[in-house]
Amino acid sequence: MIQRILVTGGAGFLGSHLCERLVEQGHDVICLDNFFTSQKSNVVHLLSRPNFELIRHDVTLPIHLEVDQIYNLACPAAPGHYQYNPIKTIKTSVMGSINVLGMAKRCGAKVLQASTSEVYGDPEVHPQTEDYRGSVNPIGIRACYDEGKRVAETIFMDYHRANKVDIRIVRIFNTYGPRMHPYDGRVVSNFIRQSLAGDDLTIFGDGSQTRSFCYRDDLIDAIIGMMNNEEGFIGPVNIGNPDEFTIRELAEKVIDLCGKNNQLVTRPLPSDDPTRRRPDISLAKEKLGWQPKVPLADGLKHTIDWFKSIDLSDYRPPTP
Numbered sequence: 080m081i082q083r084i085l086v087t088g089g090a091g092f093l094g095s096h097l098c099e100r101l102v103e104q105g106h107d108v109i110c111l112d113n114f115f116t117s118q119k120s121n122v123v124h125l126l127s128r129p130n131f132e133l134i135r136h137d138v139t140l141p142i143h144l145e146v147d148q149i150y151n152l153a154c155p156a157a158p159g160h161y162q163y164n165p166i167k168t169i170k171t172s173v174m175g176s177i178n179v180l181g182m183a184k185r186c187g188a189k190v191l192q193a194s195t196s197e198v199y200g201d202p203e204v205h206p207q208t209e210d211y212r213g214s215v216n217p218i219g220i221r222a223c224y225d226e227g228k229r230v231a232e233t234i235f236m237d238y239h240r241a242n243k244v245d246i247r248i249v250r251i252f253n254t255y256g257p258r259m260h261p262y263d264g265r266v267v268s269n270f271i272r273q274s275l276a277g278d279d280l281t282i283f284g285d286g287s288q289t290r291s292f293c294y295r296d297d298l299i300d301a302i303i304g305m306m307n308n309e310e311g312f313i314g315p316v317n318i319g320n321p322d323e324f325t326i327r328e329l330a331e332k333v334i335d336l337c338g339k340n341n342q343l344v345t346r347p348l349p350s351d352d353p354t355r356r357r358p359d360i361s362l363a364k365e366k367l368g369w370q371p372k373v374p375l376a377d378g379l380k381h382t383i384d385w386f387k388s389i390d391l392s393d394y395r396p397p398t399p
């Protein structure tokens with residue numbers, strides 16, 4: 080059935096792909112974004128579609144819309160972006176959640192929160208299962224994001240228990256692909272940009288820390304599956320690719336796929352940088368019948384091709 084669907088943060092990396100997929104499925108899609116970490120070019124190809132609408136708005140402020148489903152993705156996601164204005168970051172998670180939940184309550188809409196593996200902080204449990212409560216430094220430089228997302232989960236659960244709002248929570252692990260902001264400072268975008276330019280690749284710390292990288296198409300499949308699961312499974316559920324790599328392995332892979340000969344240089348490890356991260360996706364497999372299909376090398380190839388196709392001067396660093 081055709082739904083009226085709001086995607087907050089819909090012009091961003093994941094949001095724009097989600098909007099694209101939902102428009103293709105024939106839904107009436109409203110993309111809401113303040114363009115803090117994105118630009119119109121991500122969704123410009125959708126503007127001519129009759130079932131797509133773009134609204135410039137800040138999710139920390141209320142808005143009245145009539146919708147059936149809400150995907151709440153609005154929030155800067157890369158460390159450099161979310162640390163740029165940390166108070167705004169936590170406001171976006173907390174007030175943004177209250178605003179979309181209020182809308183969902185008023186409209187009887189279903190609402191999905193894009194949470195994060197960062198709720199586990201620097202995890203003592205490996206791989207991370209959903210029942211692990213995490214190890215977050217509440218006063219560190221990542222807290223504006225991690226704690227904001229943790230509070231958002233709390234608010235979602237309380238609206239669900241107190242007001243019977245139909246919610247979904249997905250905990251997204253590192254996801255990459257075309258349309259990542261090339262200057263977001265995330266490891267995949269930095270390494271590809273550096274390698275293609277013939278620069279040294281910057282390894283923070285000794286490069287032995289690990290991450291597990293999920294390709295964006297797999298992620299979009301999972302969150303649409305989560306929103307529409309028939310059993311009313313609300314999560315939280317881990318969504319990510321359990322193939323785990325050290326940052327040094329990632330650097331070597333990127334250099335190889337770019338066909339370059341870059342050197343690696345080390346830089347200080349930022350504080351509170353998690354030492355390892357890998358999702359246990361048993362719950363997603365059981366409840367959603369989902370598991371990722373795209374191996375890292377294939378996803379990186381698509382991403383590298385996209386980086387080759389863009390003009391970097393079209394992208395600017397975020398402004399307040």
Ligand code: NAD
Nearest residue numbers: 088091092093113114115116117137138153154251253254
């Ligand atoms: P992104 O920065 O590309 O997208 C976020 C979008 O939200 C941007 O378009 C930005 O302009 C918008 N935005 C930020 N603050 C806003 C505000 N106050 N009002 C309205 N719009 C606002 O990042 P992404 O990687 O696409 O992430 C999307 C969501 O998924 C985020 O909530 C993020 O926390 C979550 N997530 C992403 C990853 C990942 O690896 N990509 C991992 C975990 C969680």
Ligand code: UDP
Nearest residue numbers: 158264265266267269281282283288326352
């Ligand atoms: N990282 C790195 N070089 C870079 C950018 C990041 O070594 O140029 C490291 C970073 O310290 C972290 C990992 O790569 O250990 C992933 O960083 P990213 O910012 O992509 O995501 P997050 O830390 O939020 O998982």
